[in-house]
Amino acid sequence: MIDGLLRELAPQVLGSLVRRHGDFDTCEDAVQEALLEAATQWPVRGLPDNPRGWLVTVASRRLIDQVRSEAARRRREESAALREEPLRREDSEPGEPGGPVRDDTLDLLFLCCHPSLPEASQVALTLRAVGGLSTAEIARAFLVPEATMAQRISRAKARLKGVRFGEPGSVPVVLHVLYLIFNEGYTAFRGDLAEEAIRLARAVHRLLPGDGEAGGLLALMLLSQARRAARTGPDGALIPLERQDRSRWDRALIAEGVELVSRALSGSPLGPYQVQAAIAAVHDEARGWAETDWPQVLALYGLLEDTPVVRLNRAVAVAMVHGPEAGLALLEPLEAELAGFHRLAAVRAHLLERAGRVREAHQAYGEAARSTPSEPERRYLLDRADRLHPTSHETP
Structure with missing residues (x-):
């Protein structure tokens, strides 16, 4: 449970730090230290009342420590007082006097998908900063040496220096990057990569509930992923759509995908992800290939x-x-x-x-x-x- 919570909170905390302090690279290092500390402390001490605020506070202090080159002793002393420290208004939980939490995930996605970056770098940086995948995991997914992927990510961060966090970004570019991530996972039979794309698409859909293409993309992913169990045989060989055992399809994902695409088609201008999701829905709702x-x-x-x-x-x-x-x-x-x-x-x-x-x-x-x-x-x-x-x- 804690691992899933940390993965969900990581891009929000990183976005909060980058918005306040800039310097993507240094902020990411600070967030990684905070996540490591949480993974060590929370299973022993229990979850803090405000996990996100706790992480923001720890990461902010780690960032200050890095900038000032302070000793590890001060870091340990300050972390001991974290629970007593008041939170900033923007990092308080919903329903608290401080007001609602600001979620910087979308701004962070815009930054990772900045038009100054090549497409491959957008994908890699999104998986690293927003998806929480390690450089080694991303390198394995795209079949390149870890050193090559590390250089790609490092160059991407360097190109973002001076880019203002929170500047208007392109939703279509973000959706395209998530689509690329899902396609890579789906076609290469990398279930973990496809699931990560779905998780990120869910986050974008929550942040942009009225965007028909965000809903259409999520629906397309779900309707495709619903067939995952039937796509390969016991020997690992591909089973094409026309020969798949449809009883093995995930009906819950199909129902969710159909509902999403129906809602997206009825309330928004038509876009390519909505149309592709509609095609996937026709396939998934058919009793067989011939009945499509x-x-x-x-x-x-x-x-x-x-x-x-x-x-x-x-x-x-x-x-x-x-x-x-x-x-x-x-x-x-x-x-x-x-x-x-x-x-x-x-x-x-x-x-x-x-x-x-x-x-x-x-x-x-x-x-x-x-x-x-x-x-x-x-x-x-x-x-x-x-x-x-x-x-x-x-x-x-």
Whole structure:
């Protein structure tokens, strides 16, 4: 329980310190010291009356200690008096005379997703500062050496020096970064990373309850994550959506996601996350692949921006409504735009198999297997290729 509470409070405390004192890097070090002290003291002494205020007070004093280079003795003496020290008005709990707590999480997200930072740095810094992941954990998630990730995060912090905390930020950029984090976790079968993205998306939705796209993104994540248990078999191989055991889907997450997207669609201008969540809801509410409302899915894809990836996904819906040859016809113009993209070969293989063009499907499955970065997906694609050895019964 304490670990979960500390993880929830960490970005709020860091945001509070950065707002007051600036210097992201030094403030983060101070917060880490406060979190370590809380993890040591709270299980023994019990939770303080105001955990957030306690952390802000400890971290503030650690920050002062760092700046003044004071001795560890003074830090220990001051920490002993923490419970007796009055809290600032902005750090008091709701319902106390000091007034409501100010939550700086959104401002901290804006800072981590500042437009001066490259996209990869935005993702890494968000996971580090807001998500609470260690540098080693982030490096493992993105398959880079820890030293490389440490340098990336360090450079990002350096570029933020002089950036005013609390300046207007871009909600779409924040949502895009969270979407990238979730996609990385979902496609790489990193459940911890996907869960962290969901936790952060919940926080943003609480802070922006009227933002339809914030609700749409959270709904999309929940509706996708609901299928997690059915996505791989006992041997770890991928199970595609059409072959999944839907009794293993998480119905509570589906119900929450459907409610969220229904509310987002009814009260806000339509955005891409809401549309993608609506498509996911159609899939999750269907009793089976064949029972999916494919005309509705096809219509929803027509509401999305016309990008190569959207056209690729739309080709599957077209094939389900108008037949596999119609879907294959839509893939031909994508060959140049998505050259080397494994999903293009995988979709082509699937539609060729449905069309009875076995030899071509066999080759396309092999091509997709060679280009995918996902080991579970590679195993699935190779299995499909092995099952489709060319035969004399191939449809001309």
